[in-house]
Amino acid sequence: MNALIISAVFGVIMMFTGIFVKQKPVQHTMAIIGVALLLLINILEMNGIVFFKVNTEGFMLFDRFALLFNSVAFGSTLVYFLLSARDMEKVGHYFADYVALIFFILCGIVLVASFQSLLILFLGIEIISIPLYILTGTSKRNLKSNEASLKYLLMGAFSTGIMLMGIALIYGATGTFTTRYMNFGEGPSALAIAGMLLMFFSMAFKVSAAPFHFWTPDVYDGSPTVFTSFMATIVKVAAFVGFIRLFYDAFGSIHEDWKLVAAIIAACTLLIGNITAVFQQSVKRMLAYSSISQAGFMLLALLAFNATGKEGIILYAAAYSLATIGTFAILLKMNDHSFESFNGFARQQPLLAGANVVFLLSLSGIPLTAGFLAKFYMLKATLEAGGLMWLVILAVIMAAVSVYYYFRLIQAMYFKEGDGNAIEVSSGFKIMLVAVAALLIILGIFPNLLLNWLYF
């Protein structure tokens, strides 16, 4: 509850800051303090210190899972601000407004992570989506950004419509919005199945699972890179957490009815995401497709429907978000987004290149990084679910394919000679980036540092 209120309040504060405080550094500092505060009070709430005691009438439940995910999301946002806030200033004149929108998104993330009623889920998804439509179009003079924004709005509205229909059908079938009270009886009615499938598809759209992913590359490519970084990481994993909450809580009793659909969608997402990423010439687009392929892996947690999956998605969220934010932070400093622009990067910026290697190794799931254990949890969960050996084998083969495009960047940085377009970065940025890389390795060796919070 703490985080929900504070994030909303901070969003409003930042809006007014934009009017009354003109100095960028002050706005900048306020944004970072805001997120740090959010993280702090959320951790306090995990330790039982709640400032705002609001009776949510069973609409929301701030359990360990929700709170831990909030911490991961806020922590990642903090890292994101520390690394990329300066690049956000370059997008346009309204830095404070961008930050305000991000705080509203965080507010939506809290809703999505802790909903108990389909209404709150809907609210959360919308509160996340609407600021994103704006952020996508913030590069006002850029046609691609405008196009991405419009496309995202239309597609997003479409999927929201589907979700509403699904909610209505579910309500018709069960007579309740509350996920825990949903009772589908012996065999679920056709109405319930239809509603469940509609909700499944709309959520699949939000997490850009194939074949509902077509908007993703264009929107990610078109929007300003600094916001792509945010969308592709924190927002995406938040949608996943909502997805998992919905299907674990509401549709857990009819798991057998959606397991196969989920498995097929996961397989499609893995195939399409990875194979298309191989052919990309721009790192930004490659990362867009990589986010689709990583979504395929995260879908494994959904269809597994067990405790391992739930633990794993938290670890996956942290590992994937941190690594992708790090890679994007470096990409933001580059003059253009092609693979060739990274040629000879290691010679020029050894520290950044080294950190980037850790990010890429983590994304491809090499041991000793958090990414490996995240994937490991996903595979373990799927095996425990039983009967899905084919999917596990497909997933590991696709993980091997993903090595191809992640390592292309490593090859460019280390083994190819380049003219090296000189980039300037502050030493603070370097330290921060190395710290994130170190964090990924620490999580890769001791994942329990994070996961123990789920239980203790």
Next chain:
Amino acid sequence: MVPVLLILIPLLAGIVSFFISNEKTARSWALLASLITLLVSIFGLTVLKDPSNLAFETSWLGSLGSSFSVKLDGMGQILCLLTAVSYPIIFISTWHAPFNKANNFFGLMLLAQAGLMGVFLSMDALLFYFFWELALIPVYFLCSQWGGERRIAVTFKFFIYTFIGSLLMLVGILYLYSQTPGSSFAIADFYNINLPNNVQSRIFWLMFIAFAIKMPIFPFHTWQPDTYEQTNYATTMVLSGIMVKMGVFGLIRWLLPVLPAASYAWGDTVSTLAIIGMIYASLIAIRQNDLKRLVAYSSIAHIGLMCVAIFAETESGMQGVMIQMFNHGINIIALWIVVEIIERQFGTRKISELGGLAKKMPALSILMMVVALANIALPLTNSFIGEFLMFNGIFGSTITKYNVVFMVCAGITIILAAIYTLNMIRRVFYGEANELTANAVDIRTNEKWILVAVVVLIFVLGVYPQSMLDISSETVNGILKEADITPYLIGK
């Protein structure tokens, strides 16, 4: 304590090496670290032989049922000794080879050593997988950064190949883990799993492919000649001398005892593949004009024989594999040293362009002759013992019906090995010197002494192999007991 030191010394030394800016210092530092590792390894065999010194366990991923459990058993002793012996040899023999950014080079080499040690020491499946990959990553960087023109693409092929293999193995490990009673990755629990035969078969192939790619076994070998050819010599020595042993080792420790029924059922198939690979590689080696590729193909043939001997599941054969793993490691490193000397001096590896080296380089020729004879497994050399034991094991195997066929086919490859090795010696070292080789000068001191050391090792192990066999006999018997298929046969 000893196993932890064996991993920790190269690991820390490797990390430190990245921060040494002077090339000479980096070299000396790496050599020093590798010598200390060698010392620790020898201590582990002699002074600190007490079992309490050779095992270490501490909790790690408790919730997953994995622990940091390392132990030096007989097989571990031999392979760690091989790793520890090889590194100083590699560093001394390439002492004068120029490396751009030497600190990174030696740092990565030492990290690879730490990974290799970890693979040979792990007693926990997840830990094993960790080290399995950790050994690969530094080697990927080594091969891609220092080597021939086509190195990037070739190394990438190698990397993707092995990565697919290891991921499939991960699935296999995960499945086995889900079948253990208390959800544990400990090797003892893996040995106690009793799976139905059809499930065993599936898991067998998942894991076997990983090992087969590493060794490499036909038809998974296509990465190997290219990679050996394009990589710098020091890394090639690590790859061919030590890394291929990871595959052999994996078969013995993680496949045969864990999935005995499937190993029995598919043993003949695998042996047949290995035999095909041996003959095929030997025939290619005969036609080969490039020295590096010749050694690469000869390595495929030698490793194939080990694979056949493993699946024969006899004590003699297994003991042969143990000692041969060590022998093959040092012999092939010696071959690479010679090839490196030749290429450095004449700028070519083409056999057809060389000739008459014996007159100009007498020391090299004599030493090379011994190594070549060891490559053919002539009596008195170390390989003779290993191959003899393996043949004996294959012939006496009760587990396969085709033991005679395998034996005859494998015997043919020994003859083929003699043909291509001696033919290479004849064409490179004897005959008339041409204008390229007319001004050859003999080898440097460091190379001479390191080759002498290897030759001494070859003879010592060839004459008195018992010391080595004693180390591994207990492990071999333990593994054969786990791999015993009698309980499964009674079921039928």
